Amino acid sequence: MTAAALLLTWxxxxxxxxxxxxxxxxxxxxxxxxxxQDRVLxxxxxxxxxxxxxxxxxxxxxxxxxxxAALVIALLGxxxxxxxxxxxxxxxxxx
Amino acid sequence: xxxxVAADLPIWAALPVALLLLLGAGLALTGTLGLLRLGSFYERxxxxxxxxxxxxxxxxxxxxxxxxxxxxxxVLHEVLIAVFMTVTTPVTLMLLARAALYRDRREGSDQxxxxxxxxxxxxxxxPDGTTEEMAAMDRAELxxxx
Numbered sequence: 577m578t579a580a581a582l583l584l585t586w587x588x589x590x591x592x593x594x595x596x597x598x599x600x601x602x603x604x605x606x607x608x609x610x611x612x613q614d615r616v617l618x619x620x621x622x623x624x625x626x627x628x629x630x631x632x633x634x635x636x637x638x639x640x641x642x643x644x645a646a647l648v649i650a651l652l653g654x655x656x657x658x659x660x661x662x663x664x665x666x667x668x669x670x671x
Numbered sequence: 672x673x674x675x676v677a678a679d680l681p682i683w684a685a686l687p688v689a690l691l692l693l694l695g696a697g698l699a700l701t702g703t704l705g706l707l708r709l710g711s712f713y714e715r716x717x718x719x720x721x722x723x724x725x726x727x728x729x730x731x732x733x734x735x736x737x738x739x740x741x742x743x744x745x746v747l748h749e750v751l752i753a754v755f756m757t758v759t760t761p762v763t764l765m766l767l768a769r770a771a772l773y774r775d776r777r778e779g780s781d782q783x784x785x786x787x788x789x790x791x792x793x794x795x796x797x798p799d800g801t802t803e804e805m806a807a808m809d810r811a812e813l814x815x816x817x
Contacts, residue, residue, distance in 0.1 A: 578682075579682055579685075580680050580681060580682045580684075580685035580686075581680070581685075583682075583685050583686065583689050584680065584685045584688065584689055586689075587688075587689035587690075587692050587693050588689075588692060590693060590696070591692040591693055591695070591696035591730075592696075594693075594696035594697055594699065594700045595696050595699060595700070597700055598696075598699050598700045598702075598703035598704075598722070599703075601700075601703040601704060601706065601707045602703050602706065602719075604707060605706055605707055611712065611771075611774075612774075613712055613767060613770060613771040613774065614712055614715065616767055617706070617712070617715060617716060617719070617764075617767060618706060620719065620723075620763060620764075620767075621702070621703055621706055621719040621722070621723075624699070624719070624722060624723045624727065624756075625699055625703065625722065627727070627752075628695065628696065628699055628722075628726065628727055628730050631730050631731065631734050631749075632692065632696070632730065634734060635688070635692065635733065635734055635737050638741065640738060640746070640748075643734075643748060643749065643752075646752060647751060647752055647755075650752055650755050650756060650759075651755070654755070654759040654762075654763060657763040657766075657767070658762065658763050658766055661763065661766035661767040661769075661770045662766065662770075664767075664770040664771070664773075664774060665766070665769065665770040665773055
Protein backbone atom coordinates (compact mmCIF):
# COMPACT_ATOMS: atom_id res chain seq x y z
CA MET A 577 0.00 0.00 0.00
CA THR A 578 1.40 3.37 -0.94
CA ALA A 579 1.76 6.25 1.49
CA ALA A 580 -1.05 8.21 -0.18
CA ALA A 581 -3.49 5.32 0.14
CA LEU A 582 -2.54 4.78 3.77
CA LEU A 583 -2.98 8.46 4.61
CA LEU A 584 -6.30 8.66 2.82
CA THR A 585 -7.69 5.47 4.35
CA TRP A 586 -6.92 6.51 7.92
CA UNK A 587 -8.07 10.11 7.54
CA UNK A 588 -11.35 8.99 5.98
CA UNK A 589 -11.84 6.54 8.84
CA UNK A 590 -11.13 9.22 11.44
CA UNK A 591 -13.47 11.69 9.72
CA UNK A 592 -16.21 9.07 9.69
CA UNK A 593 -15.70 8.47 13.41
CA UNK A 594 -15.94 12.22 14.06
CA UNK A 595 -19.11 12.52 12.02
CA UNK A 596 -20.68 9.47 13.63
CA UNK A 597 -19.98 10.93 17.07
CA UNK A 598 -21.48 14.24 15.97
CA UNK A 599 -24.60 12.44 14.73
CA UNK A 600 -24.86 10.66 18.09
CA UNK A 601 -24.69 14.01 19.92
CA UNK A 602 -27.38 15.47 17.67
CA UNK A 603 -29.57 12.38 18.17
CA UNK A 604 -29.19 12.82 21.92
CA UNK A 605 -30.44 16.39 21.60
CA UNK A 606 -33.33 15.22 19.43
CA UNK A 607 -34.41 12.69 22.05
CA UNK A 608 -33.76 14.68 25.22
CA UNK A 609 -34.15 18.25 23.96
CA UNK A 610 -36.09 20.17 26.55
CA UNK A 611 -38.35 21.94 24.06
CA UNK A 612 -39.65 21.46 20.55
CA GLN A 613 -37.38 24.07 18.94
CA ASP A 614 -34.32 22.28 20.37
CA ARG A 615 -35.47 19.08 18.74
CA VAL A 616 -35.97 20.76 15.36
CA LEU A 617 -32.54 22.42 15.55
CA UNK A 618 -30.95 19.08 16.45
CA UNK A 619 -32.73 17.40 13.54
CA UNK A 620 -31.31 20.06 11.20
CA UNK A 621 -27.81 19.39 12.55
CA UNK A 622 -28.37 15.65 12.26
CA UNK A 623 -29.19 15.74 8.57
CA UNK A 624 -26.25 18.03 7.77
CA UNK A 625 -23.91 15.64 9.56
CA UNK A 626 -25.47 12.69 7.73
CA UNK A 627 -24.92 14.47 4.42
CA UNK A 628 -21.25 15.00 5.27
CA UNK A 629 -20.98 11.33 6.21
CA UNK A 630 -22.40 10.34 2.81
CA UNK A 631 -19.84 12.56 1.05
CA UNK A 632 -17.11 10.89 3.07
CA UNK A 633 -18.43 7.49 2.00
CA UNK A 634 -18.21 8.74 -1.58
CA UNK A 635 -14.54 9.59 -1.11
CA UNK A 636 -13.93 6.22 0.55
CA UNK A 637 -15.44 4.15 -2.25
CA UNK A 638 -14.42 6.41 -5.12
CA UNK A 639 -17.92 6.52 -6.68
CA UNK A 640 -19.99 9.63 -7.32
CA UNK A 641 -23.16 7.69 -6.51
CA UNK A 642 -23.30 9.08 -2.97
CA UNK A 643 -23.38 12.64 -4.26
CA UNK A 644 -26.99 12.32 -5.46
CA ALA A 645 -28.07 10.97 -2.07
CA ALA A 646 -26.36 13.92 -0.37
CA LEU A 647 -28.11 16.37 -2.69
CA VAL A 648 -31.51 14.80 -1.97
CA ILE A 649 -30.84 14.98 1.77
CA ALA A 650 -29.95 18.67 1.45
CA LEU A 651 -33.15 19.46 -0.47
CA LEU A 652 -35.51 17.47 1.77
CA GLY A 653 -33.82 18.69 4.94
CA UNK A 654 -34.37 22.33 4.04
CA UNK A 655 -38.04 21.70 3.27
CA UNK A 656 -38.63 19.69 6.45
CA UNK A 657 -36.88 22.13 8.76
CA UNK A 658 -38.71 25.14 7.37
CA UNK A 659 -42.03 23.27 7.56
CA UNK A 660 -41.38 22.36 11.20
CA UNK A 661 -40.40 25.95 12.03
CA UNK A 662 -43.61 27.13 10.38
CA UNK A 663 -45.54 24.60 12.42
CA UNK A 664 -43.96 25.85 15.65
CA UNK A 665 -44.79 29.43 14.68
CA UNK A 666 -48.38 28.99 13.52
CA UNK A 667 -49.63 25.59 14.65
CA UNK A 668 -50.21 24.45 11.08
CA UNK A 669 -48.04 24.16 8.00
CA UNK A 670 -50.39 25.16 5.16
CA UNK A 671 -52.94 27.82 6.00
CA UNK B 672 -12.03 -1.18 -2.78
CA UNK B 673 -10.64 1.81 -0.94
CA UNK B 674 -7.03 0.81 -1.39
CA UNK B 675 -7.51 -0.01 -5.05
CA VAL B 676 -9.06 3.37 -5.77
CA ALA B 677 -6.90 5.51 -3.55
CA ALA B 678 -3.68 3.92 -4.80
CA ASP B 679 -4.07 5.88 -8.03
CA LEU B 680 -3.94 9.17 -6.17
CA PRO B 681 -0.61 11.02 -5.96
CA ILE B 682 0.62 12.17 -2.58
CA TRP B 683 0.31 15.90 -3.40
CA ALA B 684 -3.45 15.40 -3.82
CA ALA B 685 -3.95 12.91 -0.98
CA LEU B 686 -2.46 15.25 1.63
CA PRO B 687 -4.87 18.22 1.14
CA VAL B 688 -7.82 15.86 0.73
CA ALA B 689 -7.01 14.19 4.06
CA LEU B 690 -6.43 17.50 5.84
CA LEU B 691 -9.64 19.07 4.52
CA LEU B 692 -11.66 15.99 5.44
CA LEU B 693 -10.33 15.97 8.98
CA LEU B 694 -10.85 19.74 9.32
CA GLY B 695 -14.44 19.53 8.08
CA ALA B 696 -15.36 16.59 10.27
CA GLY B 697 -13.67 18.19 13.27
CA LEU B 698 -15.60 21.41 12.75
CA ALA B 699 -18.86 19.49 12.48
CA LEU B 700 -18.03 17.62 15.69
CA THR B 701 -17.20 20.90 17.47
CA GLY B 702 -20.45 22.48 16.36
CA THR B 703 -22.52 19.52 17.45
CA LEU B 704 -20.69 19.41 20.78
CA GLY B 705 -21.74 23.03 21.23
CA LEU B 706 -25.31 22.02 20.44
CA LEU B 707 -25.04 19.42 23.20
CA ARG B 708 -23.33 21.51 25.85
CA LEU B 709 -24.57 25.10 25.60
CA GLY B 710 -27.20 26.32 28.01
CA SER B 711 -30.15 28.00 26.32
CA PHE B 712 -31.76 27.62 22.91
CA TYR B 713 -30.53 31.01 21.70
CA GLU B 714 -26.96 29.99 22.48
CA ARG B 715 -27.41 26.58 20.92
CA UNK B 716 -28.71 27.98 17.63
CA UNK B 717 -25.28 29.46 16.91
CA UNK B 718 -23.17 26.35 17.42
CA UNK B 719 -24.16 24.00 14.53
CA UNK B 720 -23.65 26.74 11.92
CA UNK B 721 -19.93 26.08 12.33
CA UNK B 722 -20.46 22.67 10.77
CA UNK B 723 -23.11 23.69 8.26
CA UNK B 724 -20.99 26.42 6.65
CA UNK B 725 -17.25 25.92 7.09
CA UNK B 726 -17.38 22.18 7.85
CA UNK B 727 -19.40 21.22 4.83
CA UNK B 728 -17.35 23.64 2.72
CA UNK B 729 -14.15 21.82 3.68
CA UNK B 730 -15.65 18.38 2.98
CA UNK B 731 -17.01 19.53 -0.40
CA UNK B 732 -13.66 21.02 -1.45
CA UNK B 733 -11.98 17.75 -0.43
CA UNK B 734 -14.48 15.77 -2.50
CA UNK B 735 -14.06 18.07 -5.51
CA UNK B 736 -10.27 17.80 -5.34
CA UNK B 737 -10.35 14.03 -4.92
CA UNK B 738 -12.67 13.29 -7.84
CA UNK B 739 -11.01 15.88 -10.10
CA UNK B 740 -7.59 14.28 -9.63
CA UNK B 741 -8.97 10.75 -9.81
CA UNK B 742 -10.91 11.26 -13.05
CA UNK B 743 -8.37 13.75 -14.53
CA UNK B 744 -11.12 16.22 -15.40
CA UNK B 745 -12.75 19.01 -13.39
CA VAL B 746 -15.59 17.58 -11.28
CA LEU B 747 -17.57 20.53 -10.01
CA HIS B 748 -21.03 19.23 -9.17
CA GLU B 749 -20.36 19.58 -5.43
CA VAL B 750 -20.77 23.33 -5.98
CA LEU B 751 -24.52 22.63 -6.13
CA ILE B 752 -24.61 21.44 -2.53
CA ALA B 753 -22.35 24.30 -1.41
CA VAL B 754 -24.55 26.97 -2.98
CA PHE B 755 -27.71 25.32 -1.69
CA MET B 756 -26.44 25.06 1.89
CA THR B 757 -25.17 28.65 1.85
CA VAL B 758 -28.58 29.90 0.72
CA THR B 759 -30.82 27.75 2.92
CA THR B 760 -29.03 27.61 6.29
CA PRO B 761 -29.66 31.26 7.29
CA VAL B 762 -33.27 31.02 6.09
CA THR B 763 -34.12 27.94 8.16
CA LEU B 764 -32.29 29.11 11.27
CA MET B 765 -33.92 32.56 11.15
CA LEU B 766 -37.35 30.93 10.78
CA LEU B 767 -36.58 28.65 13.71
CA ALA B 768 -35.27 31.45 15.93
CA ARG B 769 -38.32 33.58 15.17
CA ALA B 770 -40.62 30.66 16.01
CA ALA B 771 -38.77 30.09 19.30
CA LEU B 772 -38.95 33.79 20.17
CA TYR B 773 -42.65 33.81 19.41
CA ARG B 774 -43.24 30.77 21.60
CA ASP B 775 -41.22 32.20 24.49
CA ARG B 776 -43.06 35.53 24.32
CA ARG B 777 -46.39 33.77 24.13
CA GLU B 778 -45.51 31.91 27.33
CA GLY B 779 -44.50 35.14 29.04
CA SER B 780 -40.92 34.07 29.61
CA ASP B 781 -38.62 36.67 31.17
CA GLN B 782 -35.56 35.28 29.39
CA UNK B 783 -36.38 37.04 26.11
CA UNK B 784 -36.68 40.78 25.34
CA UNK B 785 -40.22 42.18 25.20
CA UNK B 786 -41.94 42.54 21.83
CA UNK B 787 -41.48 45.81 19.93
CA UNK B 788 -44.19 48.43 20.34
CA UNK B 789 -47.15 47.89 18.00
CA UNK B 790 -47.67 50.24 15.06
CA UNK B 791 -49.72 53.40 15.57
CA UNK B 792 -53.48 52.97 15.81
CA UNK B 793 -53.29 49.21 16.21
CA UNK B 794 -53.64 49.02 19.96
CA UNK B 795 -56.86 48.85 21.92
CA UNK B 796 -57.29 49.20 25.65
CA UNK B 797 -58.37 46.01 27.34
CA PRO B 798 -58.82 44.81 30.89
CA ASP B 799 -55.90 42.38 30.68
CA GLY B 800 -52.72 44.12 29.57
CA THR B 801 -50.67 41.07 28.67
CA THR B 802 -53.14 39.22 26.47
CA GLU B 803 -54.19 42.46 24.77
CA GLU B 804 -50.57 43.21 23.99
CA MET B 805 -50.14 39.72 22.58
CA ALA B 806 -53.27 40.08 20.45
CA ALA B 807 -52.01 43.44 19.13
CA MET B 808 -48.73 41.78 18.22
CA ASP B 809 -50.59 39.04 16.41
CA ARG B 810 -52.63 41.58 14.44
CA ALA B 811 -49.49 43.53 13.56
CA GLU B 812 -47.81 40.38 12.30
CA LEU B 813 -50.85 39.38 10.31
CA UNK B 814 -51.03 42.83 8.73
CA UNK B 815 -47.35 42.60 7.96
CA UNK B 816 -47.83 39.25 6.29
CA UNK B 817 -50.63 40.43 4.02
